[in-house]
Amino acid sequence: MVCLGIETSCDETALALVSGKKILSQSLYSQVATHGLFGGVVPEIASREHYTALETLIEELFTASSACFDDITSIAVSRGPGLLGSLLVGIAFAKALHFSLDKPLLGINHLHAHILVNNIENTILYPALAILVSGGHTHIYYVTSPLQFTLLGYTLDDAVGEVYDKVGKMMGMPYPSGKLIDLCSQKITARHNTFTAPYIHNSSLNYSFSGLKTSAMHYIQKNPDCCISSKKEEDFLNNQHVQQLCADLAYTISHTLANKFVLAYKHCKENAMPVHSFLLAGGVASNTSLRSVLHNISMQYTIPLLYPSMPLCTDNAIMVAYTGDLLHSQYGYYHTATLSAIPRGQHIPNDYILQRV
Ligand code: KG4
Numbered sequence: 630m631v632c633l634g635i636e637t638s639c640d641e642t643a644l645a646l647v648s649g650k651k652i653l654s655q656s657l658y659s660q661v662a663t664h665g666l667f668g669g670v671v672p673e674i675a676s677r678e679h680y681t682a683l684e685t686l687i688e689e690l691f692t693a694s695s696a697c698f699d700d701i702t703s704i705a706v707s708r709g710p711g712l713l714g715s716l717l718v719g720i721a722f723a724k725a726l727h728f729s730l731d732k733p734l735l736g737i738n739h740l741h742a743h744i745l746v747n748n749i750e751n752t753i754l755y756p757a758l759a760i761l762v763s764g765g766h767t768h769i770y771y772v773t774s775p776l777q778f779t780l781l782g783y784t785l786d787d788a789v790g791e792v793y794d795k796v797g798k799m800m801g802m803p804y805p806s807g808k809l810i811d812l813c814s815q816k817i818t819a820r821h822n823t824f825t826a827p828y829i830h831n832s833s834l835n836y837s838f839s840g841l842k843t844s845a846m847h848y849i850q851k852n853p854d855c856c857i858s859s860k861k862e863e864d865f866l867n868n869q870h871v872q873q874l875c876a877d878l879a880y881t882i883s884h885t886l887a888n889k890f891v892l893a894y895k896h897c898k899e900n901a902m903p904v905h906s907f908l909l910a911g912g913v914a915s916n917t918s919l920r921s922v923l924h925n926i927s928m929q930y931t932i933p934l935l936y937p938s939m940p941l942c943t944d945n946a947i948m949v950a951y952t953g954d955l956l957h958s959q960y961g962y963y964h965t966a967t968l969s970a971i972p973r974g975q976h977i978p979n980d981y982i983l984q985r986v
């Protein structure tokens with residue numbers, strides 16, 4: 630069984646061939662340099678870049694692998710959430726291959742794929758409590774199987790990656806700035822109480838980060854030494870004011886995320902919902918401070934914490950192909966060619982069709 634995965638939901642164009650837990654080949658084109666010129670993703674440019682990149686990427690994919698088109702047994706594509714135009718480019722590409730190769734098509738929930746990719750390098754123990762932290766989402770899910778995701782908490786305003794990127798932008802950092810903020814924060818050992826954790830003194834399992842973003846903005850206005858116009862990474866890395874702000878921001882974000890995650894765990898315990906593993910996923914899952922804080926929680930409650938290696942945290946097609954292969958080969962699911970794209974903010978139904986044997 631070989632699944633071809635297609636990922637075009639935002640600003641990475643990616644293809645992968647996966648068989649079970651084995652990654653046969655992958656090709657990825659990051660549009661970051663293009664969008665960086667505008668300080669964030671420009672949807673129309675993203676769609677056009679996906680459209681032009683796919684042809685080269687499919688050639689690269691097969692050049693790097695001994696597999697050929699005939700080996701493909703299913704085609705999986707991110708169907709949402711994401712930018713509508715970008716999703717449509719990937720879905721049109723997937724449908725063209727579905728018709729020409731006569732292989733089953735699967736539309737994958739991009740958020741579920743971020744979480745399920747944890748199973749490639751580790752083994753997810755179900756039921757699991759998962760936290761998905763990315764540029765567009767901050768979700769806590771109770772996951773009982775690769776198909777059963779119950780949303781327990783989410784952000785009421787900004788996603789956590791958005792906070793990193795917007796605060797980075799205020800300091801003059803290139804887009805996206807989460808990774809650079811992480812690197813700067815690691816240079817500091819003595820933390821200051823610059824920020825207070827937002828929206829934690831309540832029993833809600835939801836997050837709210839807009840207040841923290843505003844606090845960071847006021848702090849930067851009062852401390853202009855944190856702003857650097859050169860856009861050079863080393864200038865940020867070597868600036869003590871930047872280092873301190875990044876360390877304090879990363880600490881506050883990680884502890885805010887952990888606070889509600891623990892609350893969600895307690896909610897599960899109180900409601901007879903067993904938890905056998907903790908899962909961390911999404912671009913921000915590569916954050917050093919967050920990994921360390923959740924690691925301590927995992928030790929405290931003696932529940933294993935799983936997170937993917939760095940390249941599998943950010944958007945990639947391996948997670949899409951892995952999920953597609955799993956749902957098709959183990960569950961017998963597929964979609965018809967009426968598969969639609971579902972943009973951010975809309976419900977993604979579990980509308981797979983069960984294959985007759
Ligand atoms: O999952 P992802 O690749 O794309 C979305 O689906 O949104 O996540 C991208 C986000 C960006 O906001 C980026 O700044 C953030 O992940 N990010 C990080 C780190 N690496 C990437 N944030 C904090 N620390 C990092 N090490």
Ligand code: ZN
Pocket residue numbers: 739743763911912943944
């Ligand atoms: Zn993503």
